[in-house]
Amino acid sequence: MTENGKRTIGLIWSQTPDRVIGANGGIPWQIPEDVQHFQDVTSGRTIIMGRRTWDALPEQARVAPDRRTVVITRNPEWFAPGAERASSVEEALALTDPDEVWVLGGAEIFAAAVEFATVIVVTEVDTEVSGDAYAPEIPPQFVLAFTTGISRSSNGKDSFQFRSYARK
Template sequence: MTKKIVGIWAQDEQGLIGKNQVLPWSLPAELQHFKETTIGHNLLMGRITFDGMGKRALPKRLSLILTRDSSYQVENDRVLVFHSVQDILDWYEKQDKNLYVIGGKQIVSVFEPYLDEIIKTDIHASYDGDTYFPESFDWSVWLQVASDFHPKDVENPADFTIRTFVRK
């Protein structure tokens, strides 16, 4: 397998991706997809996203945190803290696993030029929240190569579609 940098996120019909630093919905099937896709790989997120997760590293994944705060530290051997995009790219080149860019908004924007693939979940509903996917994202360079629809059910209150994109 060739390693790659992959953007992975879920958004509602309005482009909402967060509320108070957490997901504004509960879709266990979508979270299971996220887990199955990212397990054994590396996750990149901003400090705000990591703080919103209760500063908890997800099992069987290494978490990379990008922050401007030079004093920010995490006492966990599954968490690495970086202060520049270049430091992350240098680290990425020296290892052999995928890097999943999971958010938030600023991190997705900064890593947009480096993404090899996108896995985006479109939730077919609208929620309340305060963080939206970057409007400036350039979708013209992406080609959708897969789409997988998941109907709502007892545990998942909204339909959603997982779409995979590659650079044209």
């Protein structure tokens, strides 16, 4: 729940300064600290993702016994053991009400889900890559609620910063 008693609907992504989140169906950086951060935020929570993000995940990361996984697809015949199917963001949110949910992407799903978000958690990755999937802009109804300092990743290449935005 948020401070005003509303259900938490979180969006979480990592992006470059140009808001790139993906390229060629994958994420073009590997930051162990970001993976850990993602797990800390979403562990045990209900997660919602688009079908292409589902396809991009390694099989062992798709479903976990301690949480619900909902995949959004227009294909009524889509099925995967351990996951639930929804045909829109609205349907996924109705299906999971009143769970705290975290929307994992990708670009199409973030664009459709941002209007419902109560919190947005962003990892700013200081790298320049060309991509084909982009995060939405943070809407003006959100304020920066929390930020860490800039850290250097143990991957030896990238610097990153965690930011959290709350709906005003």
